[in-house]
Amino acid sequence: MKRNIRLFSGFLVLLIIVGSLSSCANMNRQKSVKPMEFPSFDAESHRGGRGVMPENTISAMRYSLSLDGLTTLEMDVKVTADKKIVLSHDDYLNPWFTLKPDGKDLKDQEKKNYPIMQMTYQELKQYDVGLKAHHLFPNQRKMKASIPLLEDVIDSVQHFIKEEGRAQVFYNIETKSSLEGDHKYNPVPEEFVKLLMEVIENKGITPYVIIQSADVRTLRVLRKRYPHIRTSYLVGAKRKEFTLEEDLEVLGFKPDIYSPNFKYITRQDVEKCHKMGMKIVVWTPNTKKEIAELKAMGVDGIITDYPELLLE
Numbered sequence: 488m489k490r491n492i493r494l495f496s497g498f499l500v501l502l503i504i505v506g507s508l509s510s511c512a513n514m515n516r517q518k519s520v521k522p523m524e525f526p527s528f529d530a531e532s533h534r535g536g537r538g539v540m541p542e543n544t545i546s547a548m549r550y551s552l553s554l555d556g557l558t559t560l561e562m563d564v565k566v567t568a569d570k571k572i573v574l575s576h577d578d579y580l581n582p583w584f585t586l587k588p589d590g591k592d593l594k595d596q597e598k599k600n601y602p603i604m605q606m607t608y609q610e611l612k613q614y615d616v617g618l619k620a621h622h623l624f625p626n627q628r629k630m631k632a633s634i635p636l637l638e639d640v641i642d643s644v645q646h647f648i649k650e651e652g653r654a655q656v657f658y659n660i661e662t663k664s665s666l667e668g669d670h671k672y673n674p675v676p677e678e679f680v681k682l683l684m685e686v687i688e689n690k691g692i693t694p695y696v697i698i699q700s701a702d703v704r705t706l707r708v709l710r711k712r713y714p715h716i717r718t719s720y721l722v723g724a725k726r727k728e729f730t731l732e733e734d735l736e737v738l739g740f741k742p743d744i745y746s747p748n749f750k751y752i753t754r755q756d757v758e759k760c761h762k763m764g765m766k767i768v769v770w771t772p773n774t775k776k777e778i779a780e781l782k783a784m785g786v787d788g789i790i791t792d793y794p795e796l797l798l799e
Contacts, residue, residue: 526558532560534561541584541628560657562660567606572638574637578604616632749772
């Protein structure tokens with residue numbers, strides 16, 4: 488009996504050692520993964536091209552894949568109550584384009600009853616985000632759609648690429664978080680990044696991923712724990728009076744990509760970024776004129792709600 492116990496104990500120890508070695512080897516492989524070469528010009532569809540399709544849906548991403556020359560799918564992610572990574576830009580279900588399970592409109596005054604982090608994925612998927620007319624995008628195609636899991640989006644995209652023989656695209660994934668939202672609308676950065684990276688690594692798309700955020704904490708966690716991941720620092724109207732140098736001082740390091748609102752950059756900013764070894768990808772011009780002017784400035788990429796404009 489004692490001999491059997493010793494053998495069993497030895498077997499358990501062996502399993503633990505093998506498991507630990509396997510885990511370490513996997514972590515080392517992931518850390519050795521290098522990002523794929525950045526496109527010569529990065530043409531990105533904002534939330535999958537929300538000027539044309541319901542935003543942050545599988546249908547939007549597949550539409551973008553149908554455009555030859557489009558290089559990157561831009562999307563936003565949140566975390567649900569059951570720790571699932573889903574595509575959504577908002578803290579709450581958005582009344583601009585959400586229908587309740589019974590088909591009735593979600594009213595603006597009701598939205599605070601539907602924080603995404605307080606709902607499970609099974610609850611979220613009962614709401615439609617594709618049938619209701621969007622007042623900002625009157626030409627957006629309408630179709631039944633639900634908030635998808637990031638893992639399902641990746642599966643659909645990679646299946647399309649394989650079946651259609653399409654060139655591989657990049658994934659520009661924005662973590663939607665803030666200090667004020669911690670524990671209420673988003674996990675703390677360490678947990679958010681861990682959950683997101685588990686999906687990315689499990690799906691094997693690490694070399695094609697850019698993680699962008701206006702929350703500097705997210706980017707700092709990535710730099711520390713996942714230095715092989717390409718990072719993009721989002722800056723918007725709140726920082727329009729800040730210089731490029733001041734923006735980087737707030738972040739605390741030089742990211743791979745500097746991503747400002749297109750209204751607040753100059754040719755000098757573009758030149759500074761290039762001298763510092765950073766790409767500059769701007770958001771979200773939505774007219775031919777704006778896009779032409781930005782290309783003439785020498786930006787490295789553009790994120791737009793109308794991706795077809797980038798390819799004309």
